[in-house]
Amino acid sequence: xxxxxxxxxxQDQVLVPETLLKKRKSQEQARAVxxxxxxxxxxxxxxxRAVIFKRAExxxxxxxxxEREKIRLGRVARQEGNFYVPEEPKLVFVIRIKGINKxxxxxxxxxxxxRLLQINNGTFVxxxxxxxxxxxxxxxxxxxxxxxxxxxxxxxxxxxxGKVNKERVALTDNQIIEEHLGKYGIVCMEDLIHEIYTxxxxxxxxxxxxxxxxxxxxxxxxxxxxxxxxxxGGDYGNREENINALIRQMN
Numbered sequence: 517x518x519x520x521x522x523x524x525x526x527q528d529q530v531l532v533p534e535t536l537l538k539k540r541k542s543q544e545q546a547r548a549v550x551x552x553x554x555x556x557x558x559x560x561x562x563x564x565r566a567v568i569f570k571r572a573e574x575x576x577x578x579x580x581x582x583e584r585e586k587i588r589l590g591r592v593a594r595q596e597g598n599f600y601v602p603e604e605p606k607l608v609f610v611i612r613i614k615g616i617n618k619x620x621x622x623x624x625x626x627x628x629x630x631r632l633l634q635i636n637n638g639t640f641v642x643x644x645x646x647x648x649x650x651x652x653x654x655x656x657x658x659x660x661x662x663x664x665x666x667x668x669x670x671x672x673x674x675x676x677x678g679k680v681n682k683e684r685v686a687l688t689d690n691q692i693i694e695e696h697l698g699k700y701g702i703v704c705m706e707d708l709i710h711e712i713y714t715x716x717x718x719x720x721x722x723x724x725x726x727x728x729x730x731x732x733x734x735x736x737x738x739x740x741x742x743x744x745x746x747x748x749g750g751d752y753g754n755r756e757e758n759i760n761a762l763i764r765q766m767n
Contacts, residue, residue: 564703568690572706579665604643605662606715609671609759611638611731611766613738613751614657623654631728632658636766638671638729642715655745656752661759668713670767672705677727684727696725734765 586602593600612632616624630650631639640663641647651660663671676687678696685692687705694703700718702708711722744750746758755762 568704568706571704575706575710578710606643607663607713608641608643608647608651608660608754609638609663609667609763610641610651610658610660611636611759611762612657613659619657623657626650626654627657630654633728634730636731636733638731638763638766640668640712640723640726642719642723651754655754659746659751659753659755659759659762661755661762662757663713663763664757664760665709665713667760667763667767669709671729671763672709672712672726674767675729675731676705676708678725679727693725697722731763731766734762736765 586600590600610630610632612627612635615635619627627633630641631637641651641660651658672687677684678687678692679685680692680696687693687708690704693705693708697703697708697718700711700721702711702718702722708722708726710716711718712726716722738751745753746755747753
């Protein structure tokens with residue numbers, strides 16, 4: 517009987533290792549491509565972080581310069597014996613403070629349009645003649661006013677959710693923002709905050725992307741005379757800059 521050590525391998529026996537070699541080579545190529553893609557992604561993310569940081573710096577400078585200019589104009593006005601009248605606000609933050617009972621169809625419809633579907637829902641609204649009229653109609657059901665930068669930033673960072681495929685998704689990653697607002701030049705949280713606070717050219721898209729804010733009851737609750745106007749010791753209506761204190765209590 518011939519020794520197995522000198523037996524010529526069959527065709528099937530030769531083909532098996534060749535197949536394995538091809539598979540191994542294919543796997544090595546796939547790993548090499550994956551490594552290259554990972555490196556490219558790492559470099560792209562590094563560049564993206566640098567761009568985001570640079571933008572954030574430019575926004576800080578813009579906000580600071582605007583505040584300094586306001587102070588300067590106020591000083592000049594006082595020196596000339598005049599009063600400084602700031603620009604008309606362009607942005608309001610609106611909070612629903614009343615439920616659905618005994619609400620007539622028109623204010624109910626406006627509350628729906630502004631996406632204020634539940635008590636303690638809050639949304640940003642661009643102030644125009646039309647929206648001002650809408651706010652007047654729903655005045656008894658809302659508290660609103662002019663949010664400062666601190667309020668806008670804290671709302672977006674702490675309570676910010678995006679609308680992704682009609683679902684409420686937490687803004688835990690800039691990637692979510694870039695995927696849905698990148699075509700408008702909004703790729704990160706600071707871009708989103710800037711667009712909202714300055715009521716930029718893509719405010720509508722940015723604001724529609726933000727899910728209505730779900731706020732807590734204010735610390736200590738609303739006033740016992742909740743359904744009197746704010747200036748009468750109640751809670752509803754325009755409280756101008758005082759909205760920022762309410763936002764802190766509810767955020």
